[in-house]
Every structure is written in structure tokens, then in C-alpha cells.
Amino acid sequence: MEITRTVAEIRASRARLPERLGFVPTMGALHAGHLELVRRAKEENDAVAVSIFVNPTQFSSATDFQQYPRDDERDLALLAKAGVDLVFLPTADVLYPAGFGTSIDVGPVAVPFEGVARPGHFRGVATVVAVLLNLVQPAHAYFGEKDAQQLRVVRRLVADLQMPVEIVGVPTVRDVDGLALSSRNVLLTPEQRSAAVAIPQALDAVQRDWDAGERDAAQLQQRLVERLESEPALEIEYASLADSESLAELDGPIDGSALVLVAARLGAVRLIDNWLLTESPEQAAR
Numbered sequence: 001m002e003i004t005r006t007v008a009e010i011r012a013s014r015a016r017l018p019e020r021l022g023f024v025p026t027m028g029a030l031h032a033g034h035l036e037l038v039r040r041a042k043e044e045n046d047a048v049a050v051s052i053f054v055n056p057t058q059f060s061s062a063t064d065f066q067q068y069p070r071d072d073e074r075d076l077a078l079l080a081k082a083g084v085d086l087v088f089l090p091t092a093d094v095l096y097p098a099g100f101g102t103s104i105d106v107g108p109v110a111v112p113f114e115g116v117a118r119p120g121h122f123r124g125v126a127t128v129v130a131v132l133l134n135l136v137q138p139a140h141a142y143f144g145e146k147d148a149q150q151l152r153v154v155r156r157l158v159a160d161l162q163m164p165v166e167i168v169g170v171p172t173v174r175d176v177d178g179l180a181l182s183s184r185n186v187l188l189t190p191e192q193r194s195a196a197v198a199i200p201q202a203l204d205a206v207q208r209d210w211d212a213g214e215r216d217a218a219q220l221q222q223r224l225v226e227r228l229e230s231e232p233a234l235e236i237e238y239a240s241l242a243d244s245e246s247l248a249e250l251d252g253p254i255d256g257s258a259l260v261l262v263a264a265r266l267g268a269v270r271l272i273d274n275w276l277l278t279e280s281p282e283q284a285a286r
Helices: 007-016 032-044 062-067 072-081 121-136 148-160 183-187 190-196 198-211 217-229
Strands: 002-004 021-026 047-052 086-088 140-144 166-170 235-242 258-266 269-277
Touching (some): 002 007, 007 121, 021 032, 032 047, 032 166, 047 072, 047 121, 086 121, 121 148, 140 148, 148 166, 148 258, 183 269, 190 258, 198 217, 198 258, 198 269, 217 235, 217 258
Parallel strands (some): 002 086, 021 047, 021 140, 047 086
Antiparallel strands (some): 235 258, 258 269
């Protein structure tokens, strides 16, 4: 496994790899969810590249940026074991050299939810992803569906800028109790970790109502909020149903699918999750 740290190194290394390259951009603190992205990339490409970069421009809080978990040595060992061909491990001054002044705004899909909770977040995400895709030049890039809004932002970015890369969404990997895997989970105390399971339980409650035939967005949202509020340790930032593509919030009867989105805090730790409600073939035929 080759490790690169500069623009010149990543470009030279990329030139030696096959055209069909899969790319997994990460902020490190790797877990089984990241390794599933790597697995998919290996399965569908001739070589795999991974970046590790905690991007300062997507954090709205300097404290959050400083507290984000980092363990490069462990991450590199995991990637080597997973059979990754190339790792890009830049510092901020490599991706944002002196005089860097460009930023990317992808428009309406970045405005609600995380856009409200974390102003400027998606500008930072879109900008760094554009830089990384330009440097790595992959055929496919892999993103987890846990970050549902981010996935849609990146797809909008690639479509609007006509980048020659396919963005592949990979289903959320969950722990045995249903909690979505996240690098931030390691920051939870044992008590907070127990309380966090209320998030997937709330999503499951909405899915059960949906399976029973409920299609009113307000009723489903009420069910979602009630289940989340049953866990007093959770501080809800948002809990809503949205159009699965535009992310416009839904109100009234749902025709087709809906994306359930949740963000909540447990102390200083912020967790997000989502669940896609879709019609089964049997339901659609009714």
C-alpha cells in the first residue's frame, strides 16, 4: 500500500494505477462502515484509493474540529489489511495552500437540515470533495448513505460540474442494536451509548407505522418525535420527513417514498441518522 501526502505524490501515484479506480474519501477514525465502502470499491474496480483528511472547513465549531477522533496509525493498518492500493494523507496546507479562495455552493439541496444546523458545512464538504476528486480522478467514488444529505450534495456537485465520476451510495452499516456506525460513537460514554439506541428505535417505529399503512407525514413525524423524546438524554435538533431527492420537507399525504431524517445530541456528541420509506411491490399495487 502506497501512502502519499502531497499533490505531486498523489498525481504521480494515480498515473500508475488502472483507469478503473475506486475512491473512498474519509476523515479517518475508521470503522466497519468505512471498510464496507472499501469492500465495495474493491469489488467494483481494479484498484482502490482512500483519503484521510479531517476537513477544517466543514466544521462550524473549532472545538468540534479539535475533538474529532484521529488515529492515523490504526487507520493505515486497517486499510493495508483491507487491500487498499493507495492512501492520500494530506495536511490542510496541502489542500488549502496560501491564497486559496474558492468555495462551492451546490444550491437548495444543501439548505435544509444540516445546512441550518451547521451553517457553511456543505460549502466545506463540496469544496474539499471537488479538490479530492480532481486530484484522485476516480471512476467511482463511494459515500455512506448514513450521511444522506451529504450524498445528495455530492451528487449535485458532480452532476452540475460534469465531473467524469460515478457517485456510489452504500447502505448504512449498523451495530447489533441498530445504531448507525459513526466515528463519533467512540466519544459516547457508556450511558450515552445506551441512550443513543433510541434513534434507530424511533426510525423503526416510523417504519412500522408506514408498513401498517400510515401515509400522513405529520402523523409519522409525530410518532418519530414521541419515540425520540422518550429518551430524556437526547437533545433533538431535527426530526422530519422529506422528499427523498430534493429534501423538501413533507406535510400531508405521502405519494411514493420519504426520507426520515434525525439529528440529536447526547452531551457534546452529535449523531445523525436516516431511514428511507418506500412502497413495497405489494403496497404499490394496492
